Amino acid sequence: MNSLTYRDAGVDIDAGDSLVERIKPFARRTxxxxxxxxxxxxxxxxxxxGKFKEPVLVSGTDGVGTKLxxxxxxxxxDSVGIDLVAxxxxxxxxxxAEPLFFLDYFACGRLDVEIAASVIQGIAKGCELAGCAxxxxxxxxxPGMYPDGEYDLAGFAVGAVEKSKIIDGRSIAPGxxxxxxxxxxxxxxxxxxxxxxxxxxxxxxxxxxxxRSLAEAVMAPTRIYVKPLxxxxxxxxxxxxxxxxxxxxxxxxxxxxGESLLATLDSSAWMRPKLFDWLQQEGQVADAEMHRVFxxxxxxxxxxxxxxxxxxxxxxxxxxxxxxxxxxxxxREPDQLQTIVI
Numbered sequence: 001m002n003s004l005t006y007r008d009a010g011v012d013i014d015a016g017d018s019l020v021e022r023i024k025p026f027a028r029r030t031x032x033x034x035x036x037x038x039x040x041x042x043x044x045x046x047x048x049x050g051k052f053k054e055p056v057l058v059s060g061t062d063g064v065g066t067k068l069x070x071x072x073x074x075x076x077x078d079s080v081g082i083d084l085v086a087x088x089x090x091x092x093x094x095x096x097a098e099p100l101f102f103l104d105y106f107a108c109g110r111l112d113v114e115i116a117a118s119v120i121q122g123i124a125k126g127c128e129l130a131g132c133a134x135x136x137x138x139x140x141x142x143p144g145m146y147p148d149g150e151y152d153l154a155g156f157a158v159g160a161v162e163k164s165k166i167i168d169g170r171s172i173a174p175g176x177x178x179x180x181x182x183x184x185x186x187x188x189x190x191x192x193x194x195x196x197x198x199x200x201x202x203x204x205x206x207x208x209x210x211x212r213s214l215a216e217a218v219m220a221p222t223r224i225y226v227k228p229l230x231x232x233x234x235x236x237x238x239x240x241x242x243x244x245x246x247x248x249x250x251x252x253x254x255x256x257x258g259e260s261l262l263a264t265l266d267s268s269a270w271m272r273p274k275l276f277d278w279l280q281q282e283g284q285v286a287d288a289e290m291h292r293v294f295x296x297x298x299x300x301x302x303x304x305x306x307x308x309x310x311x312x313x314x315x316x317x318x319x320x321x322x323x324x325x326x327x328x329x330x331x332r333e334p335d336q337l338q339t340i341v342i
Contacts, residue, residue: 026124081122097159169256183299
């Protein structure tokens, strides 16, 4: 009997080496001065900048969820890397943290270098948009674990915030203003329902849909809000931030509110993308379910005092964000929900 080799198990060592060389140029573009050692070593080294006097590290991890299933079906792998970064950096951002570095985990049955390079190039692009360094990760080939052409992704972000500047929502009070920042689409949440609706409707994914294809609308990458919001935090007091992910508006806004507070959001105050109109119509989804599953056009919520409303809107719009005043904070009755969309 011939002795077995690693290649007999379906693992291509040369492909892995090739991928490392392919991704190094993209990773280099994300480097920050604090990086002491990055891609290629057993561990990455990152020195905390002296600009922080009392740094608190904030970490987050996430994936892309079942949006990956559509990536496989549509053979579109260039944007899910941006999604991966966005989900973690937006999460740590809401506590006032500046994302410092990011690591990824890419797992597959058999490595396809072209697909993997496309995904990781997207990760590097997301890191550039967030201003954080891509300093490492893991590419795992696990024969028999994943069907050919499929893979899984996970991401890990670490940021820092001054202890005295942590944003936790404790200062939110009745009368405060809720500002909504536009999403780029469904981001990376609600895709189990999206896929069910697509299966039922059987649409032409390449047909024109509001100026682009339906495939492009469904796969639009999650918006990264880091740079505009860090600038806003430096300019004026931000009382609370909520990243609108799984759970939609109804479940995420309450995460920054005290039990005695209610956020009332006016759905007529912002422009809902046509994608959500189409999903609701084709899936016959009730309004409450839409607001619980999807972001419905609002990817990030900012709470400020009414005296800072006009300045906050001006700064956000000047930074390229589409922003609206979408609601107010008031006292909550004991039997009320903490967020109502009217």
